[in-house]
Amino acid sequence: MASRDDDLRDKTRITFYRGIRTIGGNLIDISYGDGHIMFDCGCEYDPAAPVQPENFVDLVEQGYVPYLPAVFDRTIKVPGRTWQPDSRAHSAVFVSHAHLDHSKMLNYIDPAVPVYASQKTKAVLEAMNVNDDFDFPPERHELGHTRPIEGVEPGGTVHVGPIAVTVMPVDHDAYGASGFRIVTPDAVIAYTGDIRFHGFLEDATKAFLEANKGADALIMEGTSISFRKPGEPDTYPMLTEQEVCDRIEKLVRDNPQRQITFNYYLTNIERIQHLIDACPRIPVLSAYAASVYTSVTGNPVRYYRLDDARDYPSLDPELEVPFDELLADESKYFWQLDDNARVQHLSDMRRGGLYVHTGASPLGEYDPAYKPFFQGFADQGIETAKISCSGHATVEKAFEIIDTVKPRLLFPVHGQHPERYWNDYGAMVLPEPGLTVEL
Numbered sequence: 001m002a003s004r005d006d007d008l009r010d011k012t013r014i015t016f017y018r019g020i021r022t023i024g025g026n027l028i029d030i031s032y033g034d035g036h037i038m039f040d041c042g043c044e045y046d047p048a049a050p051v052q053p054e055n056f057v058d059l060v061e062q063g064y065v066p067y068l069p070a071v072f073d074r075t076i077k078v079p080g081r082t083w084q085p086d087s088r089a090h091s092a093v094f095v096s097h098a099h100l101d102h103s104k105m106l107n108y109i110d111p112a113v114p115v116y117a118s119q120k121t122k123a124v125l126e127a128m129n130v131n132d133d134f135d136f137p138p139e140r141h142e143l144g145h146t147r148p149i150e151g152v153e154p155g156g157t158v159h160v161g162p163i164a165v166t167v168m169p170v171d172h173d174a175y176g177a178s179g180f181r182i183v184t185p186d187a188v189i190a191y192t193g194d195i196r197f198h199g200f201l202e203d204a205t206k207a208f209l210e211a212n213k214g215a216d217a218l219i220m221e222g223t224s225i226s227f228r229k230p231g232e233p234d235t236y237p238m239l240t241e242q243e244v245c246d247r248i249e250k251l252v253r254d255n256p257q258r259q260i261t262f263n264y265y266l267t268n269i270e271r272i273q274h275l276i277d278a279c280p281r282i283p284v285l286s287a288y289a290a291s292v293y294t295s296v297t298g299n300p301v302r303y304y305r306l307d308d309a310r311d312y313p314s315l316d317p318e319l320e321v322p323f324d325e326l327l328a329d330e331s332k333y334f335w336q337l338d339d340n341a342r343v344q345h346l347s348d349m350r351r352g353g354l355y356v357h358t359g360a361s362p363l364g365e366y367d368p369a370y371k372p373f374f375q376g377f378a379d380q381g382i383e384t385a386k387i388s389c390s391g392h393a394t395v396e397k398a399f400e401i402i403d404t405v406k407p408r409l410l411f412p413v414h415g416q417h418p419e420r421y422w423n424d425y426g427a428m429v430l431p432e433p434g435l436t437v438e439l
Contacts (some may be wrong), residue, residue: 015434022416044064287339
């Protein structure tokens, strides 16, 4: 029987707010004594929703996020809610990677609360936000395009009162993605973020799991198991990132006299870097995409401008390619057809051309824009190829994560069917919004 002293002593507590039975939007709090941390700060994305949230008030009133006083910006007035100071002396927010479902609310975190991410994630977020059209823009103009982020070197540890958080690289299709090892005075917790084994950083994933062997709790994403039960055959065998790049390069090589365009998700820096390095043609990006790529990597790349007179300091004017030259080309360039160029100039493109869709939006048939998107190319007589791979571990590899860590408690999040997991090494808890668990 627990004594009164046991009941009153500090304990590690995990509170799950969002990211429950949905893909993305993780909002999880870990506290001990006078310290607490929260991760991430994205929000669920539903492209089929009739009304899309445009600001923080919309997010709260439409139920995407709870109103958390002393976490979100105190100057944003939300009807029926009151900002309250936090009685705990130490707090921080951690961002695992630069995807919108993990970072979109970054600029709504109160400026008094420090935000931490890997150095690479910090660089991507700052580059992506340069036009205020990636994450929600800040309510306070004096903060610039992106509120301050503290960059953490790989394997670096941040102390938030009695809580220590080590930011560790993992493999994912977002540059700089990290998992967190969280140590309190009475528990060790591993949070995978979004994780996989089939990219260019498989060894980083394995090192993260080895470092967290025997953790008291494993908070683990479950994207792939949302779509396939354990033991079911995989209808779409998984490609690796290297295989994706190899197939695209072969497609370009096998079509020497044909206009070839593509689009990709800009935070997948490793994929575009490999394509730039190995493509048989000259890759050309939009000015914005080139700015993101060059700002993050330091590597120059050719680019075009289309109704975009903004100043991108990282771009070399000598590398700009006239857009008309791209429209007429059938052999020299492999160029990015971003949404702006597609909407304005799809009808001007060469019939019989080829468009490669590699991880760009729209991502799948769940998006109402998906079928019309590809129909537009068909109407123009342009062939399309979809070549990509998941940013998430396969169902089988997800169980390898559990088997490596062997956690006392497993908390599956970031997935539609967390009940499909099991934990042979302890208990499994299916979180619900607002659930608090004491370790």
